[in-house]
Amino acid sequence: MQYEYTIITDHFQFYVEDEECGADTSTIWDTSQVNGLLAFNRCLMSIGTVRYGGETRVIVQVLDRRPIDAFDEYDHVVKASIDVPSGRLMVWSPENGFSTAPRISVKSGIHGVGVCYGNISTVTDTNVTSSKDYYKVALWPAEK
Numbered sequence: 001m002q003y004e005y006t007i008i009t010d011h012f013q014f015y016v017e018d019e020e021c022g023a024d025t026s027t028i029w030d031t032s033q034v035n036g037l038l039a040f041n042r043c044l045m046s047i048g049t050v051r052y053g054g055e056t057r058v059i060v061q062v063l064d065r066r067p068i069d070a071f072d073e074y075d076h077v078v079k080a081s082i083d084v085p086s087g088r089l090m091v092w093s094p095e096n097g098f099s100t101a102p103r104i105s106v107k108s109g110i111h112g113v114g115v116c117y118g119n120i121s122t123v124t125d126t127n128v129t130s131s132k133d134y135y136k137v138a139l140w141p142a143e144k
Helices: 025-028
Strands: 004-010 013-018 039-040 044-048 053-061 077-085 088-092 102-106 108-116 134-141
Touching: 004 013, 004 088, 013 053, 013 077, 025 039, 025 044, 039 077, 044 077, 044 134, 053 088, 077 102
Parallel strands: 053 134
Antiparallel strands: 004 053, 013 044, 013 088, 039 044, 077 108, 088 102, 108 134
């Protein structure tokens, strides 16, 4: 299943989070991060963007198993995992808020994640509010 959103990102980021996680987003970039583009804890991922804010295309793909393709079509890919004990994921940002965030139903438990960054090289000014950059988050149940 694939979902596509236009998220109003802010402060170079948006979040993918378990609905009941309640993580503190103010310190997420102080802990686990990968190349400044992804910060995460057990049930929250803060996905870094190449623009400060504005309308941003976000695709969430929920898969039955780990994808076979190598993600070659993207500018950058980061792999991680996220725990979704509630079975509900939210996609949100500091700008568009928690209460109105779209929710996606997934199997509860730990999921493998591939965060794919597309067209990021087209962004020449980090302050523009729209561009061709997009972000795909592919999730699949983790192998036991």
